[in-house]
Amino acid sequence: MGLTRVPGLLFGGDYNPEQWPETVWDEDVRLMAEAGVNIVTVAVFSWSRLEPAPGVHDFGWLDRILDLLHAHGIAADLATATATPPPWLVRAHPDVQPVDAAGTRLEFGSRQGYCPSSPVFRDGSVRLARAMAERYRNHPALAMWHIGNEYGDHTVECFCEESARHFRRWLEDRYGTLDGLNSAWGTSCWGQHYTAWTQISPPRKAPGPVNPAQVLDWRRFSSDALLACFEAERAVLKDVTPDVPVTTNFMSLLHHLDYWKWADAEDFVSDDAYPDPADPAAHVKAALSYDLMRSLKRQPWLLLESAPGAVSWREVNVPKEQGVMRLHSLQALAHGSDGVMFFQWRQARYGPEKFHSAMLPHGGTDTRQWRETLALGADVRRLAEVAGTTTRAEVALVMDWDSWWGLEAPESLPSNRLRLHALLMSWYAPLHARGIDVDLAPPGRDLSSYKVVIVPNLYLCTAEQAANLASFTGRLVVGPFSGVVDAADQVHDGGAPGPLRPLLGVRSEEPWPIPDGRTQELVAHDGTRLVARTWSEWLEVDDAQVLARYRGGPLDGRPAVTRRGAATYLSCVPDDLTPVLDEVLGDAGITAPVLPEGVEACRRGDFLFLLNHGAAEATVPLPAAGTDLLTGRRLHGSVALAPRDAVVLKYRVS
Numbered sequence: 001m002g003l004t005r006v007p008g009l010l011f012g013g014d015y016n017p018e019q020w021p022e023t024v025w026d027e028d029v030r031l032m033a034e035a036g037v038n039i040v041t042v043a044v045f046s047w048s049r050l051e052p053a054p055g056v057h058d059f060g061w062l063d064r065i066l067d068l069l070h071a072h073g074i075a076a077d078l079a080t081a082t083a084t085p086p087p088w089l090v091r092a093h094p095d096v097q098p099v100d101a102a103g104t105r106l107e108f109g110s111r112q113g114y115c116p117s118s119p120v121f122r123d124g125s126v127r128l129a130r131a132m133a134e135r136y137r138n139h140p141a142l143a144m145w146h147i148g149n150e151y152g153d154h155t156v157e158c159f160c161e162e163s164a165r166h167f168r169r170w171l172e173d174r175y176g177t178l179d180g181l182n183s184a185w186g187t188s189c190w191g192q193h194y195t196a197w198t199q200i201s202p203p204r205k206a207p208g209p210v211n212p213a214q215v216l217d218w219r220r221f222s223s224d225a226l227l228a229c230f231e232a233e234r235a236v237l238k239d240v241t242p243d244v245p246v247t248t249n250f251m252s253l254l255h256h257l258d259y260w261k262w263a264d265a266e267d268f269v270s271d272d273a274y275p276d277p278a279d280p281a282a283h284v285k286a287a288l289s290y291d292l293m294r295s296l297k298r299q300p301w302l303l304l305e306s307a308p309g310a311v312s313w314r315e316v317n318v319p320k321e322q323g324v325m326r327l328h329s330l331q332a333l334a335h336g337s338d339g340v341m342f343f344q345w346r347q348a349r350y351g352p353e354k355f356h357s358a359m360l361p362h363g364g365t366d367t368r369q370w371r372e373t374l375a376l377g378a379d380v381r382r383l384a385e386v387a388g389t390t391t392r393a394e395v396a397l398v399m400d401w402d403s404w405w406g407l408e409a410p411e412s413l414p415s416n417r418l419r420l421h422a423l424l425m426s427w428y429a430p431l432h433a434r435g436i437d438v439d440l441a442p443p444g445r446d447l448s449s450y451k452v453v454i455v456p457n458l459y460l461c462t463a464e465q466a467a468n469l470a471s472f473t474g475r476l477v478v479g480p481f482s483g484v485v486d487a488a489d490q491v492h493d494g495g496a497p498g499p500l501r502p503l504l505g506v507r508s509e510e511p512w513p514i515p516d517g518r519t520q521e522l523v524a525h526d527g528t529r530l531v532a533r534t535w536s537e538w539l540e541v542d543d544a545q546v547l548a549r550y551r552g553g554p555l556d557g558r559p560a561v562t563r564r565g566a567a568t569y570l571s572c573v574p575d576d577l578t579p580v581l582d583e584v585l586g587d588a589g590i591t592a593p594v595l596p597e598g599v600e601a602c603r604r605g606d607f608l609f610l611l612n613h614g615a616a617e618a619t620v621p622l623p624a625a626g627t628d629l630l631t632g633r634r635l636h637g638s639v640a641l642a643p644r645d646a647v648v649l650k651y652r653v654s
Helices: 020-033 060-071 087-090 117-135 161-175 180-183 214-241 259-264 281-298 324-334 367-384 401-406 419-432 465-473 497-503 578-587
Strands: 010-015 038-041 075-079 142-145 270-272 301-305 338-342 395-398 440-443 452-455 476-478 506-511 519-525 529-532 535-540 547-552 559-564 567-570 599-604 607-612 616-622 624-630 638-642 646-650
Touching: 010 301, 020 038, 038 060, 038 338, 038 599, 060 075, 087 440, 117 214, 161 180, 161 214, 180 214, 180 259, 180 535, 214 259, 214 401, 214 547, 259 301, 259 401, 270 281, 270 607, 281 301, 281 324, 281 419, 281 440, 324 338, 324 367, 324 599, 324 607, 324 646, 338 476, 367 452, 395 419, 401 419, 419 440, 419 497, 419 578, 452 578, 465 497, 476 497, 476 578, 497 547, 497 559, 497 567, 506 559, 567 578, 599 616, 607 638
Parallel strands: 010 038, 010 338, 038 075, 075 142, 270 301, 301 338, 395 440, 395 452, 452 476, 476 567
Antiparallel strands: 506 535, 519 529, 519 547, 547 559, 559 567, 599 607, 607 646, 616 638, 624 646
16 A cells, blocks of 8 residues: 555546536546546635635535545545635735735735735634544545645745744744844844844845845745645644645745755655656656655655646647656656646636646547546556555765755855756766666765765755765765855855865865856866866865866866865866766766666666657666566566657566
8 A cells, every 4th residue: 555545556636526517527537437547636726615705614515526536436635725715815804915025915816825924814724624624534535635735836925014023933933032133144244233123024125135144044934934834734634634644745846945844744745747848858857856755755755746748837838749648657656656646637628727738638538638548547557566665775966955045045146057956957867867766865864875975066054964974984976166154144164165174175265157158177187078167166175186177267277176085076067977977986886877868767666667758769678587567578688668668677676
């Protein structure tokens, strides 16, 4: 059994029966059963239907649909319906709506129209969650609770007076005194010294750059404020239905929310992922996000939303070609998901998402999309025994939301070209090309199970985090502009890499960002030439071996890449990290040849997933003989993979 009481892997999607006459419901559940659907998400945006007036509930329609689903063997991912407040609540309490940084209160008419700090919104959402839990606590269709929806999508922050009061309380809890806050924020700069808590406001639109320490704390607060909404509903659900798992759908590698912290509040992680069919590198970006989801709680997770075909929000919404829906779904399973779910079940006839694809499209059952839905349902059933299995990665990428927020502050940095997602991808892509399983980890996590730990960037680095990295006994790689500031966004004494200096044996005397359109060459000790395009540093060596030096330009002859013991430091971001990666992996005893172009390899327990995202047939060597669960074939030696085809090999892992 996987994440819920539903056996095997989960298969289904978002179902919006309130958008359809009840005469359609019987056909829906009949077709769900035909497709192998075993769970659907219901009631996500149904607050106004379930509570049409304050304290007045209409559960009849939801009762009927849950009964109908259960009668056909289909479970419910039951949402608390609080993703959007109802019109009556907003009109009675206009201050529920969020305010932007310029002071404009946003209007009702979309979704997620709420201020996370609003007591009116929180009280109303908690009351509805309790009413839902008490009504459906014993309903046999209930398999899991789904709180809110895609937190941080439309509403990330609110700058209203209620949010300001909440921010001040949050700051008092963090710093205790105004002296503590003034010290942490460095308010002696630009005359910002505060003498009363009431003088502090959110970082609203100002004449010039806003204090970056204030902005960093605002990012922390905004993530925490939304998390408090989730936790308030979770508390009542656990009070009434303690044995029913609770989740909310993440949004892949999202800048706005600290998912390490959020995952601790969930029973299991779920994610919404929409790789762009028009992007040839989309599957690599998706793989990175999926590995994050698996790593958040170090256990299987759930792909709660994906697109069967085209989405509805890109400027050009390209459909998925034949076989891509299947391939993308199998990729999520390969990276640890215990199910494949979609938005949406039946394609809507109206609203902003009427052209978003669905498992059952506008054209009905005589369509390519429906035939692919049926085929994928059969594949998911064949892979049932994969549920609950885990991945053992030997390589970890370290990432931290505080550091991410500091690195990408809107102003005041040497360059805005260092972006964390790009830095992560620069290391992840060559590892992915070798079929090496990768975890992501926060800088304070125990890293002892890994052979290689790579820190693409740790702009904000505390003494505790540095000590944890120093205690790691495998091969460590640290990327540029790391160890620059402390938790208050203040530069470490002596400059970068701050508390990492004893570990790395270098100091970065001066950041030297590379102007757009220019490059900086570097040459390794073996003559290998590399090129950097965004960043370089004036590096001084304390106690380290120089592996590569800059060539040409203002840094000509200066150290670029160094090594001290088992720790390597890169003061730049070369286009090609292969030479560094090959040396590090070889040192750690990790051997993995580059796979054929477009081929992906992932391991879960005794299962090896091989996926061909490329345009040509590829021959892939197999580590051992085994059985392909998708076809029943016995395979050994190697396997030929057609474009968009896959093999899930069951074999005994040594």
